[in-house]
Amino acid sequence: MPAIESLGAASRSSPLWSPDEVTVIFVLGGPGAGKGTQCAYLVSDYGFKHLSAGDLLREEQDRPGSEFGEMIKTYIREGTIVPMEVTVQLLENAMKVAIEKEKKTLFLIDGFPRKLDQAHAFERTVVPSKFTLFFDCPEDVMQERLLNRGKTSGRADDNIESIKKRFRTFVETSMPVVDEFESQGKVVKIMATAPPDEVYKNVQEKFKERGVEPITLKFVHN
Numbered sequence: 001m002p003a004i005e006s007l008g009a010a011s012r013s014s015p016l017w018s019p020d021e022v023t024v025i026f027v028l029g030g031p032g033a034g035k036g037t038q039c040a041y042l043v044s045d046y047g048f049k050h051l052s053a054g055d056l057l058r059e060e061q062d063r064p065g066s067e068f069g070e071m072i073k074t075y076i077r078e079g080t081i082v083p084m085e086v087t088v089q090l091l092e093n094a095m096k097v098a099i100e101k102e103k104k105t106l107f108l109i110d111g112f113p114r115k116l117d118q119a120h121a122f123e124r125t126v127v128p129s130k131f132t133l134f135f136d137c138p139e140d141v142m143q144e145r146l147l148n149r150g151k152t153s154g155r156a157d158d159n160i161e162s163i164k165k166r167f168r169t170f171v172e173t174s175m176p177v178v179d180e181f182e183s184q185g186k187v188v189k190i191m192a193t194a195p196p197d198e199v200y201k202n203v204q205e206k207f208k209e210r211g212v213e214p215i216t217l218k219f220v221h222n
């Protein structure tokens, strides 16, 4: 990941890429709803480049010399949303690398946008999204999953105090993003309480309905 050289993206007035050249599907859901788990399935079957906004922020937090490290650490521990200029720029940088070096054009952007200003800035300056995959899951289920994950994840926010704060941020700040995309007919909602493979079957069905097809492997016979 290159350093954040400038935070100029937010001031751009038109998108860097058109949706005809770059496809972005946002992946949202409460903390522990299973976004990362489902993205892993989708990567292997559909050839997406998976970018997790949380992972990019943790990477930037740990990058020696980062001017944003301490700030990111505080926001993550408190379960609040890092100022959008930082996250949008990290995503744009990672997309540029994937497009130029890996020739990727299909992106799953996981755990983003978590706030309306991020959603607007990304679609205005980077690329408009195709749709949002939204995993719906009750808090008691998510809490149990996160506390379980916390036994081994090493994440500073997989503890009960941070989890409660993250739930609150999700309801107050992130659900309005889902609601706005919903009003535009751009949300694919999936119940996320079943075991992962069952949830994934529903995802595949919905992707098919939206015209997103898995990669077909072509075998060349001699």
Ligand SMILES: Nc1ncnc2c1ncn2[C@@H]1O[C@H](COP(=O)(O)OP(=O)(O)OP(=O)(O)O)[C@@H](O)[C@H]1O
Binding pocket: 029, 030, 031, 032, 033, 034, 035, 036, 037, 038, 054, 111, 145, 146, 148, 149, 192, 193, 194, 195, 196, 197, 199
């Ligand atoms: N459908 C499921 N049923 C039971 N456990 C699940 C399911 N999906 C994911 N998990 C488990 O729940 C935990 C959280 O899953 P995951 O990391 O995919 O969630 P997430 O939505 O990406 O979380 P976060 O937003 O906190 O990064 C993991 O330990 C994962 O193995």
Ligand SMILES: O=c1ccn([C@@H]2O[C@H](COP(=O)(O)O)[C@@H](O)[C@H]2O)c(=O)[nH]1
Binding pocket: 031, 052, 053, 054, 055, 057, 075, 076, 077, 078, 079, 080, 081, 082, 083, 087, 110, 111, 112, 113, 114, 118, 157, 166
């Ligand atoms: O757009 C974003 C995404 C994430 N954050 C912060 O990171 C943590 C962890 O995110 P995960 O998706 O659970 O890995 C989240 O609670 C926020 O504090 C952000 O600020 N902006």
